[in-house]
Every structure is written in structure tokens, then in C-alpha cells.
Amino acid sequence: VLEGLKEEMMNVAKELRKAVFESRPIIIRHHWDADGVCGGVALEKALVDLVEKTNADSEAKYYLVKRKVSRAPFYELEDVVKDLDEALEDVEKHGDKIPLVVLVDNGSGSEDVPAIRQFLAFGADVITIDHHYPDEEVDSYLLHHVNPYKVGGDSNYTSGVLCVEIARMVNPEIDGLELLAAVSIVGDRSEGEVEKYIELSGCTREELYDIGLALEFEGFYLRFRSASGIVHEILGFGRKDRQRKLVDMLAGYAKKAIEEQLDTAMAGVKVQTLPNGIALAAFDVENYAKRFTFPPPGKLTGEIHDRLKREHPKIVTIGYGPDFAVIRSEGVELDIPRFVKELQQEVPNAGVEGGGHLVVGSVKFIPAKRKDVLAKLAAKIGSL
Known part of the structure; x- marks a missing residue:
């Protein structure tokens, strides 16, 4: 799969190097989970190092490479207006060029189009590096789109892995990126060929899991801040002794929080076995x-799912709130993006939207239609 993507990845690397040499600002917008952060940081490290080596201005790295965090799993309008406003201000005040925008671990769905189009209106270029199932309409707005589904791969090739490979093409001298790829794989539970990155990192799965957990715990409380200082430290780009302490401490807090919530939450989980043999677990998040x-x-839904799948080889777990449902599955051939399209037809006026990976994703709807949407969703799982 990586061979198949090589040409497009080379194109992205060329585009990024060109931007650095032309002093064109680069905005890296990534999702806040471990995979997104690892992808974003890999590009950030490679590009900042390149800027330091090639730009006479010692301050250049602060304004030419900006890594930013998205809370939503797509490029939200709330994010794009901030980015656009800052970019136009920099054009006005400092004579900067309109930036090159790189979307990491999001940017390949139809929900991303409104934000992307806004930036394009001002002459920006947008590149997507993602491993979610892509919508075809996005491609007409993108300069390049690196996605394993385009060459017959699947979501096991995480955004972290793709970005690490691109970062190496951008700047072959950069070290320490194997860890980023490995953390993103463990964080996104990927399997198969990509697991070789885990061996390359020299860490155990437990250590990688803890680093990913520490990133997500800190990321949750950082909200929209990218906090490169803290994040680089967790990922081992600072002092090694401090990294160990920090990761142990943060992962410890996170595990304690998850355990406490799990004990309460399991009381609210209802499991039923459907006629087709699939166990359906429903959990009232609210x-x-x-x-x-x-x-x-x-x-939390993912953690409950992990607990339940030990007893049920074929299971779908749905955590639902007033206006959303989070879906996790094991041993079942789901297609969440297709479900969403069908629900939009079958439950009209419910404002259904969502997506994600084929077997992991989320659905949003209006609270008044929650019963209808969840009933239809259960029926779809029952008829698989």
C-alpha cells in the first residue's frame, strides 16, 4: 500500500519543501487523538528543522510552520475562520503569502468541503493526509490527497504512519520518527503490515499505549491549544528521564479516570443478542x-467495547447521548458511512450526519428523532 501511495507522497513532500524554500507559511491541522497528534508532530519536526537550516531569519520557524488541533474529526468552520483570519492578518501586517494547509487525520469527507472551499476562495492550497474512508467530491478541491483507500488499502495505515513517511521525504536527516508511527498504530488499534513500525520503535506495546494515552489525556485538557512544548516532551523529543516520568504520571491519571468511569458505566450497559448472532450493546452516555x-x-464507549468483546466475539457497541451515537464493532462487517447515507433517506428531517471509519464512527441527529434513528440503526445491524 505504501508503495502504491509513494508517488502521491513524493508530490506532497515536494510541495512542502517548495513552500519552505519560498517562505510560504504552512498550517498543519490535525485531529486531537494520538494518531492525529503523531502525524502532525512528524510533519512539524521535519519542516521546522528544514526551515532552521535554510532560512536566514532565526524567527522564521515560529511563523512559517503552525501546527493546530481540531476537536472535530473533520475540518470545522469554526477552525477555518480562525486560520483564515490569522492568515489574512499576517498577509496584511507582515506581507506573508497565503498559506499551504495540510489536513491530517481528517479532510477526506464531504463534511470538510465547506471549510476547504472557504480557504480556496483566498488562494490557499489544501492537502489531505488521512486514513478515513474518502468521499469522492473532496478531491476536486484538494491539491493532493494521500489516503490508503485510494490504492486498495484500509484504515490500518494510520495518518501517523503516512505523515512519518512523508516527513522523511521532506527531510531525510530527521530522527526519532519511528516512535510517532508506532504510537499512532497502537493508539488507533491498527493491525497487519504496519505492525513492523512497533518493532522499529524499540518499545513494547504497553509503553506505546501509555504514550498515546498520555497524549490524549493532555490533549483533552489542552482543548484547542497545540502546546508543542508539552507534546514534544511526551513524545520523547526532550529529556528522556522527564519523558518517562511525565508519561507514567499522565497515563496513570488517565487509567484511573477510565477505571472510575467504567465501573459506573457498566451498570448502564444493556447487551442483547440479535437473531443473526451479533451481540448489540447499548450504553446511555448521558x-x-x-x-x-x-x-x-x-x-469511554471504546473502553466499554474492549471489555465486552472478551465475552462476545461478534459485537457492536453503541454509546448514545441526547443527539449523538458512537459506534464501535468487533468481528462484524459494518459500513458506517453507508449507514449514515441510508439513515438520511429513511429518517427524514432528523438532521443525520456523521461517518468515520467503516467499523468505527459516530452519528449525529436532532434529539427529537433519537428513538427513530437508534431503532433504524439497530435494525440495520440486525439484518447484517
Whole structure:
């Protein structure tokens, strides 16, 4: 798969190098989970190093490479207006060029189009590096689109892996990126060929899991801040002794928070076995989980799912709130983007939207239609 993507990845690397040599600002917008952060940081490290070596201005690295975090799993209008406003201000005040925007671990769905089009209106270029199932309409707005689905791969090739490979093409001298690829694989539970990055990192799965957990725990409380100082430290680009302590401490906090929530949450989980032999677990996030603390609903649903799948080889877990449902599955051939399209037809006026990976994703709807949407969703799983 990486061979198949090589040409497009080379094109992206050329585009990024060109931007650095022309002093054109680069905005890296990535999702806030471990995979997104690892991808974003890989590009950031390679580009900042390149800027330091090639630009006479010692301050250049601060304004030419900006890494920013997206809360939503797509490029939100809320994010794009901030980026655009800053970019236009820099054009006005400092005579900067309109930036090159790189979307990491998002940017390949139809939800991304409105934001992308806004930036294009001002002459920006947008590149997507993602491993979610792509919508075809996005491509007409993108300069380049690196996605394993385009060459017959799947979401196991994480954004972190793709960005690490591109970062190496951008700047072959950069070290320490194997760890980023490995953390993104463990964080996104990828399997198969990509697991060789875990061996290359020289860390155990447990250590990688802890680093990913520490990133997500800190990321949850950082909200929209990219906090490169803290994040680089967690990923081992600072003092090694401090990294160990920091990761142990943060992962410890995160595990404690997850355990506490899990004990409460399991009381609110209802499991039924459908006629087709699939176990369907439903969990009421709104009434059985704390609000505004770690772990967020998606993470908590994932943890419940991990517990349940030990007993049920074929299971779908749905964590639902007033206006959303988070879906996780094991041993079942789901297609969440297709489900969403069908639900939009079958439950009209429910404002259904969402997506994600084929077997992991989320659906949003209006609260009044929650019963209808969840009933249809259960029926779809029952008829697989």
C-alpha cells in the first residue's frame, strides 16, 4: 500500500519543501487523538528543522510552520475562520503569502468541503493526509490527497504512519520518527503490515499505549491549544528521564479516570443478542457518565467495547447521548458511512450526519428523532 501511495507522497513532500524554500507559511491541522497528534508532530519536526537550516531569519520557524488541533474529526468552520483570519492578518501586517494547509487525520469527507472551499476562495492550497474512508467530491478541491483507500488499502495505515513517511521525504536527516508511527498504530488499534513500525520503535506495546494515552489525556485538557512544548516532551523529543516520568504520571491519571468511569458505566450497559448472532450493546452516555471530564464519550464507549468483546466475539457497541451515537464493532462487517447515507433517506428531517471509519464512527441527529434513528440503526445491524 505504501508503495502504491509513494508517488502521491513524493508530490506532497515536494510541495512542502517548495513552500519552505519560498517562505510560504504552512498550517498543519490535525485531529486531537494520538494518531492525529503523531502525524502532525512528524510533519512539524521535519519542516521546522528544514526551515532552521535554510532560512536566514532565526524567527522564521515560529511563523512559517503552525501546527493546530481540531476537536472535530473533520475540518470545522469554526477552525477555518480562525486560520483564515490569522492568515489574512499576517498577509496584511507582515506581507506573508497565503498559506499551504495540510489536513491530517481528517479532510477526506464531504463534511470538510465547506471549510476547504472557504480557504480556496483566498488562494490557499489544501492537502489531505488521512486514513478515513474518502468521499469522492473532496478531491476536486484538494491539491493532493494521500489516503490508503485510494490504492486498495484500509484504515490500518494510520495518518501517523503516512505523515512519518512523508516527513522523511521532506527531510531525510530527521530522527526519532519511528516512535510517532508506532504510537499512532497502537493508539488507533491498527493491525497487519504496519505492525513492523512497533518493532522499529524499540518499545513494547504497553509503553506505546501509555504514550498515546498520555497524549490524549493532555490533549483533552489542552482543548484547542497545540502546546508543542508539552507534546514534544511526551513524545520523547526532550529529556528522556522527564519523558518517562511525565508519561507514567499522565497515563496513570488517565487509567484511573477510565477505571472510575467504567465501573459506573457498566451498570448502564444493556447487551442483547440479535437473531443473526451479533451481540448489540447499548450504553446511555448521558446518564451513566460524567460530563466534561476525561474520558470523552467516544473513548469511554471504546473502553466499554474492549471489555465486552472478551465475552462476545461478534459485537457492536453503541454509546448514545441526547443527539449523538458512537459506534464501535468487533468481528462484524459494518459500513458506517453507508449507514449514515441510508439513515438520511429513511429518517427524514432528523438532521443525520456523521461517518468515520467503516467499523468505527459516530452519528449525529436532532434529539427529537433519537428513538427513530437508534431503532433504524439497530435494525440495520440486525439484518447484517
